[in-house]
Amino acid sequence: MGTRAVFIGLRLTLGLFELTSLVGLPGLVHGLKIQFESAEPLKTSGVTTETSSVKCTLQGNSGLPAFSTYGDFVIGGVSSIHYQRYAVIYNYTTEPESTRCKGSFNARGLRFTRTIIFAIEEINNSTELLPGITLGYRIFDSCVSVPVSAHVAFQLSNGEDPLFYKGMNCSQSGVVMAAVEDSGSSTSISISRILGSFNIPLVSSFATCACLSNKQQFPTFFRTIPSDHYQADALAKLVKHFGWTWIGAVHSDSDYGNNGIASFLEAALREGVCVEYTESFFRTDPRRKIQRIADVIRRSTAKVVVAFTAVGDMRVLLEELALDPPPPRQWIASEAWATDSELMRFSFCAGAIGVAIQQSFIPGLRDFLLDLSPSKVAASSVLTEFWEDAFNCSLTAANNLNKRDCDGTEDIKKLKSPYTETSQLRVTNMMYKAVYAIAHAIHNAVCQEKNATIQCNKHIKLEPKQVFKELKDVNFSINGYNVSFDANGDPVAFYELVNWQRGDSGIIELVTVGYYDASLPTGQEFHINRNLTWMDGETQVPVSVCSESCPPGTRKVLQKGKPSCCYDCIPCPEGEISNMTDSPDCFSCPKEFWSNPKKNACFPKPVEFLSFEEILSIILAAFSVSGAFLAIIIAVVFFNYRTTPIVRANNPELSFLLLFSLTLCFLCSLTFIGAPSDWSCMLRHTAFGITFVLCISCVLGKTIVVLMAFKATLPGNNVMKWFGPQQQRMTVLALTFFQVLICTVWLVLSPPFPMKNLTTYQEKIILECALGSAVGFWAVLGYIGLLAVLCFVLAVLARKLPDNFNEAKMITFSMLIFCAVWITFIPAYVSSPGKFTVAVEIFAILSSSFGLILCIFAPKCFIILCQPEKNTKKYVMNKN
Template identity: 80%
Template sequence: MLKRALGSLEGQSETWPKVFIVSEKYEVSSLMFPAEGSPVNVLTSRHCPLLLTDSWRTSLQDGDFVIGGVFSIHYQHNTMIYNYTFKPEPPRCTGSLNVRSLRFSRAMIFAIDEINNSTELLPGIKLGYQIYDSCVSVPVAVHIAFQLTNRQDPVFYKGENCSQSGVVMAAVGDSASTPSISISSIVGSFNIPLVSYFATCACLSDKQQFPTFFRTIPSDHYQADALAKLVKHFGWTWIGVVHSDSDYGNNGMASFLEAALRERICVEYIESFFRTDPASKIRRVADVIRSSTAVVVVAFTAIGEMKVLLEELARDPPPPRQWIASEAWITDPNLMRFSFCAGAIGVAIQQSVIPGLRDFLLGLSPSEAAASPLLSKFWEEAFNCSLTETFSDKRACDGTEDLNTLKSSYTETSQLRITNMVYKAVYAVAHAIQNAVCSKTNGILQCDKHVRLEPKQVLKELKEVNFSKNGYHVSFDANGDPVAFYELINWQKSESGVIELVTVGYYDASLPRGQEFHINRNLTWLDGGTQVPVSICSESCPPGTRKVLQKGKPICCYDCIPCPEGEISNMTDSPDCFPCPREFWPNSNRDACFPKPVEFLSFDEVLSIILAGFSVSGAFLAVITSVIFFIHKTTPIVRANNSELSFLLLFSLTLCFLCSLTFIGAPSEWSCMLRHTAFGITFVLCISCVLGKTMVVLMAFKATLPGSNAMKWFGPPQQRMTVVSITLVQVIICIIWLVVSPPVPVKNLSTYKEKIILECALGSAVGFWAVLGYIGLLAVFCFVLAVLARKLPDNFNEAKMITFSMLIFCAVWITFIPAYVSSPGKFTVAVEIFAILASSFGLILCIFAPKCFIILFHPEKNTKKHLMNKN
């Protein structure tokens, strides 16, 4: 039968299978080869004979239950253009080996051997495996998926105790998200679980589309959140983004951009590419990175894409960029040769230890390598020798080659991360199989290897898996995902100049929100610097300014505008300014509110001192004048000018001078009421005295006319009554004012925005202007009478002096009104004091100064004869 099967291949293309596993019953020498010159590799199996028909199966071991394995051991596959004239060939993996993925596949074999030798897990049951190379290719992955679901391989059975080697209970793989999506979509229809160790696309958590998918590596949903928090932690708000044009890159980048938006991070550019894209596109992506202003670049790429990008950037002097890496490439040792990426930081799977794995990997012998085409290729590339071919440019391997001396990703076991994910995936499947076929009887675990186990039973048990291995917990949530835990890795140059992976922190999604992210070690940044690089579109707006977005640019690009008058911002990058409370005002930097200074005409000001000096001087002058008049009260000049009214006038002038002092100092309820009423009453008293003197002068000359008896109506009693009556009217006006709406101290917040004016509010404006109006009315009336009496015949006519004094008085108070209304703050009070002093000085100087001059310096003129002289 086997001869007939081999004979049927005669004449076929050399691309048909070249590896055969046959029963040990058949001797190799008796086989008929399909064609002369077409070598066939023949291996024997102790169990059922099996003929392999695919070129991507790399390892095989029969067992009671078989686990599939899918690894990307090559990065390329052959591409052919078909003309539909011959049967298409199966896709083939080509190119150099990815020895890191080879280590992953060997770790699966190690784990299965460890389980088979264990007395605690699946005792008495032997696990088999079928390991495939997907070469990161969807077409190859699809072929592998159908192979995994094919219960009946093209085999030649002999005997009745053949195990069902074609039945795969579960599969471990793949390393990339896109092939995993293809495989899971196919095997899921047959309820075959797929446990990935490196497929991180968040889309695979969708149980509606991928009900049989599990993974031991966290979803990119958490990775994206971790990367966004990492960027935000260092204050980077202006970044560039590159990602693989694949399910891994596209979905991962979508999750990252969503997280970046939550963290208010702006993206200058987003570039996607695939490793097989034309060189021109890769060059364009590199040029975008070179010409950008963003110093930080987040690379959510697979290893293959990152490799071609860094190679392109290395052609010219690479730009100084701070690289933020996804877990796919941050720990890849082959990329660490790009020294310009020193300082890169990213998230990585937790570092782990797998006892015995290093010895297993290094224990590969030349004879074992020669038995496998894949291992033969690895051995020959590693040691640059030939294991099988006689006629070769390479030297023949002599058996002295030692893997311990090899510096390769295959032998690098100090940074086991993804390898541990493979290890945990195998153990997860083994635990699920044990839960399905084993049971405890009297505390003893017993397993039935003859039970007809279906993949859907393994799928059911896999959802409930919960165990720990080597100190690492393994379980799956409802989406088939593990608890997310990442280490933060920094590429740091050692003293020898070699880039090393240094763990600087971690991200634990199981911790409470806001506590997941921690950094516990110093980092090295681009160019070996110790200072965190700056990557922002616009400098932060300091307190005292607000952000105004630049038109057509992201929210991270803005201008800083100073807060308007009266408003502050007390935090960095404030979007708005807010006004201070009414009694507060911003400082010069406009970042804090301080109480407004309170302003009033205080006694310690220069202006107040000057006004107070004039006020006291005026009062002193009135007192001195009173003393002079009192000493010379019997002289004609004093007696001729109504000495009683003169003394009353001097007394009222003294009060006028002193009442101006009530306007100085902080206003209070009593001072506000006193200053206006005292001013109004004393001035009316003063003017009423002047009015009385004027009327006396006028009536004195009228009384000299024959038959006139006018003086009897203007004697001393009438003069007193006139003064009292006129003053009483003002007193009544002031009382009504104080009762109805008196002046009160207020804080004037409207005149000045930056300070408070403490002043006396008038209360009733009608009362205030009634007081001033009454004074003005008396002054005008007095001025008219004085004008009428100014030319009366007399050597010393007092009416002339009264005319001048009233003229000054009226002029002062007429100009006072606009000055009072327009003067701001404390200067309003100063204007009022000035008007009081000016009018008071006008009265005392015009009326009493000439008399005092004659009394003191010209006593010869102080005679009745001189006064009566009409010349």
């Protein structure tokens, strides 16, 4: 064997060595081993070199394709016609047998396979695409098995001739230009890794794993079906759209399921969806594991289940759920099983929603699929098996296992089977487009347009890497659908949203209710344009949440140790609101606003002040006016009886001035009622301070006069000349002027002003008069208190003076009441809230004013009006 041939064989083996983990060493050798034999040795310069012709022998028995035909350029195909394979035992003592498929027949997979043939025949009959060139095909059954798929990839790479001659090279003999397949992601990964080593492009119509977009690992992989990256995003947006934040998730334990669910969980997290459980399984798992997963679904509180599974896996799970009364669940289907008609027999799945490949129509395909004559069926073992399985009859005696013989009455046009179901072509169209994409790539590589005619060279030595290069740039339309690939070999993602709706006959039907277009701007990709039905035939959207939504006026508080979708709703505190559903926080209202009782909106705080409309104000005003009228009536009585001894004995001038000041005291309390303003705030405090000083000054003057009058009766005492009427007026004026001076300084430097008190009450605004200068306010009160104490002391000294009607005693009582009122006023004023502060001040003014007028003038008026016989000079001077 020549050295160059050895090197070539070694290079081929090393390039595929990493695949032994996928198929096992015996299987790898069985599919790979090539024997090199020299024909005629050549001698050059005395050295024997490699032969001019190399005979290459493929070792072992390679599996036969399910369908094949020769052509100028051959396209490979991998389809899942069966669901299982025969188990091959490797004992390393005998040569292992070829892998074979067995188990239930996949009529849907046969439709995909026949679609490849239909597309190739359609291209061969075309005058525009590859004119004059015939495409061949070699289509293998993968059995939905990774080892079988890897073995098929070897066969597509090596060719099928057991013995062939090449000039100097045994590699790449009879290799296909490209391959199409309808297998899942796991099988696509193994096939792509093998074919990619030889730059053979693989175009998939079914593998959706986002991992296959990695061009570092899968440089020659293309697909006409969208990546799961977009499907996961669509499913997450679908779940969020209906308000489901608490869901369960099951997925196939395969590359498709594992990668798909990982992408979905990431997208769901972005959408704020929580997952109660995530379970993985495979159809070949022990039944106890499938039972456990079914029990998890039954016991869960989540009403929505997202199933990122292959058709075969989902069938196993649904069969297990159907054994017991299945739980009412809203199923969300991935595109792998969302449109499978066989699964629609599970009635408890009615209402399922899923994403699906866009449906389409392929002209002429149905007629091609139904064009199966007995001769065509008998010529193919695969078609024979399909026919016998579909009609439950036997075409040959060897296959007659208690089946009737097929008698020719079988009508495929009346057959209800996934093979004949062409009303909603989805993956079938993806397969159709994949074949045309390869054909366009070959066309661009071998054809040129000259003089408005297309000329193709079928004798050109076309390499798969040339087809791979041209595939990157294909861009064409077929049956109204555009076909192109991005830098990752992916198409533009477009999904239909489908709903399993129960028809009038009770049979579940597939209804398209919307779409998801990844090419649209963010937020506009998802649309629903038809009514949906839900689990158990409900017309209302089912609820699946861990916790009910928190209404406005509450906030979410996460439950300890649980996902973020599980929370308690806590009412907002006073003064705070939340105006949206599921608010994480409450927000404080602005200073002059307060929360409503429902805590979902802020409204202006009520403004509170002592208004004239309030009962308390009316009562205080009534006492104020009554006191003023009482002072005026007493003044009238005193004026009418001004010549009587009692009036003359009690210093009439000061008495009238005192009654005038008391009238002002009563009326000044009215300035405290009503909404504070700049003028009312300044007036109420200054008027109160000045009128009370005037009042106390008059009382003090009367007290001093009484004391001095009795002092003057002593021999040689001439003190009364200093306390005559003129001096009395000057004393009152001087004392009052000092208070006027204090008030003036207060008003000039820091006068009282209206203000909104926002601190005393949080829920309302107190409109009140701020003191401006607290020193000024307490100086005014302090001066009044000083005069009152002085007056009280003098009155006490004069309380036992010898006259029958001792005015000093009455002044003592009046000052005692006055001082008691104002001493208690201070703590009451400081501690009273809001408008009651003003009420306390008015009450103090009225109480002290009534104390003065009643103690000083009531006894005199009683004698004047009721006991006139005592209104004599003799009685007044009587010591008793």
